[in-house]
Amino acid sequence: MSHSELLVVENLSKTFKVPGGTLKAVQNASFTLGPAKTLGLVGESGSGKSTLGRAVLRLIEADSGSIVFDGVDIRSLSTKELRLKRKDMQMIFQNPLSSLNPRMTVERNIKDPLIIHNIGDAKERSHRVRELMERVGLSENMARAYPTELSGGQQQRVVIARALALNPKLIVCDEPVSALDVSIQLQIISLLQDLQREHNLSYIFISHNLAVVEYMSDAVAVMYLSEIVERAPVDELFAHPQHPYTRVLMQSVLKVPESLAQRSTFSTLPGEIPSPINPPSGCPFHPRCPLATDICRTTKPEEKMVGDQHQVSCHQAGVTAQVI
Amino acid sequence: MSDILLDVRDLTTHFRRPDGLVYAVNGVSFQVRRGETLGIVGESGSGKSVSVLSILGLIGENGKVVAGTAEFEGVDLLKLNRHEMRAVRGREIGIVFQDPMTSLNPIKRVGQQVMEVMLVHRLCSKQEAWDRAVALLEEVGIADPHRRMKNYPFELSGGMRQRVMIAIALACQPKLLIADEPTTALDVTVQMQVLSVLREAQVNRQMSTIMITHDLGVATNLCDRVIVMYGGQVMESAPVEEFVRHSAHPYSRALKSSILEIGSRGRKIAPIPGNPPVMIEPPRGCPFADRCLLVTDRCRDEIPDLRIIAQEHVVACHRAEEVLEHVAQ
Numbered sequence: 001m002s003h004s005e006l007l008v009v010e011n012l013s014k015t016f017k018v019p020g021g022t023l024k025a026v027q028n029a030s031f032t033l034g035p036a037k038t039l040g041l042v043g044e045s046g047s048g049k050s051t052l053g054r055a056v057l058r059l060i061e062a063d064s065g066s067i068v069f070d071g072v073d074i075r076s077l078s079t080k081e082l083r084l085k086r087k088d089m090q091m092i093f094q095n096p097l098s099s100l101n102p103r104m105t106v107e108r109n110i111k112d113p114l115i116i117h118n119i120g121d122a123k124e125r126s127h128r129v130r131e132l133m134e135r136v137g138l139s140e141n142m143a144r145a146y147p148t149e150l151s152g153g154q155q156q157r158v159v160i161a162r163a164l165a166l167n168p169k170l171i172v173c174d175e176p177v178s179a180l181d182v183s184i185q186l187q188i189i190s191l192l193q194d195l196q197r198e199h200n201l202s203y204i205f206i207s208h209n210l211a212v213v214e215y216m217s218d219a220v221a222v223m224y225l226s227e228i229v230e231r232a233p234v235d236e237l238f239a240h241p242q243h244p245y246t247r248v249l250m251q252s253v254l255k256v257p258e259s260l261a262q263r264s265t266f267s268t269l270p271g272e273i274p275s276p277i278n279p280p281s282g283c284p285f286h287p288r289c290p291l292a293t294d295i296c297r298t299t300k301p302e303e304k305m306v307g308d309q310h311q312v313s314c315h316q317a318g319v320t321a322q323v324i
Numbered sequence: 325m326s327d328i329l330l331d332v333r334d335l336t337t338h339f340r341r342p343d344g345l346v347y348a349v350n351g352v353s354f355q356v357r358r359g360e361t362l363g364i365v366g367e368s369g370s371g372k373s374v375s376v377l378s379i380l381g382l383i384g385e386n387g388k389v390v391a392g393t394a395e396f397e398g399v400d401l402l403k404l405n406r407h408e409m410r411a412v413r414g415r416e417i418g419i420v421f422q423d424p425m426t427s428l429n430p431i432k433r434v435g436q437q438v439m440e441v442m443l444v445h446r447l448c449s450k451q452e453a454w455d456r457a458v459a460l461l462e463e464v465g466i467a468d469p470h471r472r473m474k475n476y477p478f479e480l481s482g483g484m485r486q487r488v489m490i491a492i493a494l495a496c497q498p499k500l501l502i503a504d505e506p507t508t509a510l511d512v513t514v515q516m517q518v519l520s521v522l523r524e525a526q527v528n529r530q531m532s533t534i535m536i537t538h539d540l541g542v543a544t545n546l547c548d549r550v551i552v553m554y555g556g557q558v559m560e561s562a563p564v565e566e567f568v569r570h571s572a573h574p575y576s577r578a579l580k581s582s583i584l585e586i587g588s589r590g591r592k593i594a595p596i597p598g599n600p601p602v603m604i605e606p607p608r609g610c611p612f613a614d615r616c617l618l619v620t621d622r623c624r625d626e627i628p629d630l631r632i633i634a635q636e637h638v639v640a641c642h643r644a645e646e647v648l649e650h651v652a653q
Binding site: 152153189250252266267 | 482484512515523538541542545578579582584599602
């Protein structure tokens with residue numbers, strides 16, 4: 001593996017025990033992420049994208065596989081060592097209100113990680129909080145407010161300020177704009193991009209929205225039913241999508257048409273994502289795939305290279321690229 | 325028979341909160357024609373849902389419609405008593421909400437719930453209701469409808485539950501279908517399926533539809549006409565083709581450029597600054613003034629009237645002509 005990577009994840013798997021069986025949430029996920037780069041993880045509900053994001057930070061313990069972050073094998077760290085390392089790895093969730101302490105002021109919420117990691121004295125911490133608030137676009141008079149008194153966009157800014165407090169190298173952003181109004185979404189996306197440039201941050205950017213992922217990411221991994229089914233640098237993926245599911249996701253992003261003739265036909269896949277407790281045989285996508293043949297029903301496709309750093313798990317990839 | 329099915333005028337709705345009033349809807353007027361699909365687009369707090377819930381008498385105890393009329397086939401819905409309203413809701417007007425799990429009864433089989441609406445409104449016998457319910461489930465794209473009739477809501481996926489909601493809304497052959505963010509909670513591939521069902525039902529049944537959505541992509545791909553709301557007021561209304569080509573309100577234009585489409589990568593984004601208004605004071609001036617790049621003193625002092633700037637195209641902006649000129653250049 002190249003030394004230039006900040007994060008190298010190999011064959012990461014996670015299974016949950018649930019009533020009625022075992023749920024394979026993530027299967028053999030592998031990817032790399034360079035410093036100051038963004039990996040987009042895209043997929044629908046139940047695809048395993050959030051579990052993968054959490055497993056990378058060990059907020060969920062993976063069953064197998066390896067996570068090497070900044071040269072350190074994260075999975076072998078003790079709890080104490082992990083806690084120290086977490087300074088470098090932060091997370092932003094979809095619903096800001098549920099990740100902030102409602103009984104603490106904005107200032108105290110942002111200060112919390114500094115207190116936990118025993119960084120600076122009281123004066124330095126206050127100064128740092130003011131600095132962070134200004135940077136994420138929160139006015140000083142909000143310091144004494146409680147999270148519920150703020151709008152959704154402002155709450156997400158508080159979460160971002162708190163995530164930045166310890167100068168992390170990696171932030172896992174799990175649907176950070178999905179709960180926000182469109183006008184606010186763009187503000188937060190723009191802020192995240194500016195912060196990435198200023199602080200050389202790496203992001204794992206998780207979203208169900210392929211357009212947002214394309215906008216944010218340098219590379220994209222498409223997940224379906226607990227597996228990464230396609231992965232490529234962003235320009236390559238959008239120019240030459242190989243997996244039928246990737247192409248359907250691309251069609252599912254509704255554009256504002258320029259005329260009635262350009263309106264979407266709403267054509268899409270039949271059916272819905274099967275239960276990950278009882279996944280289909282062969283390729284997990286085969287029951288919904290218009291290209292499925294016998295081999296797809298019986299044999300799980302191996303990951304294969306179809307271009308520069310472009311990997312796809314599909315028997316039909318490259319064969320019938322024009323059909324969908 | 326008038327071409328206008330629903331005629332809403334000067335609708336004004338307030339909510340009481342412990343700390344004062346919320347001016348949720350402030351003088352909203354719009355019409356729905358027969359057979360038309362109308363999209364009402366806005367962000368949270370724009371008043372898009374409250375407007376429609378007000379008309380249906382569904383705004384809850386702390387809300388009050390303080391002014392306006394809403395004539396449905398000539399009858400003012402706002403003057404109906406509870407009993408009269410019940411004869412309209414579900415019968416003349418079908419409703420689909422965002423979250424089917426909170427709208428469906430969790431302990432009743434879905435078939436029974438589809439039948440119930442027909443039986444309550446005394447449309448047919450029980451036997452006939454069963455047959456009709458099966459046909460409805462088939463119409464909304466539920467495979468194996470006979471078996472599904474006997475399922476409970478929890479046995480269905482989110483997409484299927486939303487299809488059941490649509491079947492219930494269509495059961496009494498309403499003249500108007502109101503769908504409030506019906507696809508927002510669904511996965512993108514399932515959203516496409518449900519939009520397709522709605523479009524087909526609309527075409528086959530020639531009913532009118534009001535589609536309430538925050539998603540301009542959904543509204544412009546599905547609807548014949550689009551209304552944009554902000555701060556409890558109508559900002560703009562136009563036929564969809566006119567809207568996508570010549571929208572004249574700065575907010576409509578900003579909303580359009582806020583949508584990331586595939587291929588946006590590398591595009592410079594210019595987010596709308598600021599936050600949506602919290603309507604705790606009576607509106608004074610244009611609600612978008614604080615975030616508008618074209619704001620003048622007049623905008624802050626004088627609520628812009630909705631005025632006609634092209635055929636079927638109305639806009640509430642003092643500077644709409646300048647917006648259009650600027651775009652033309």
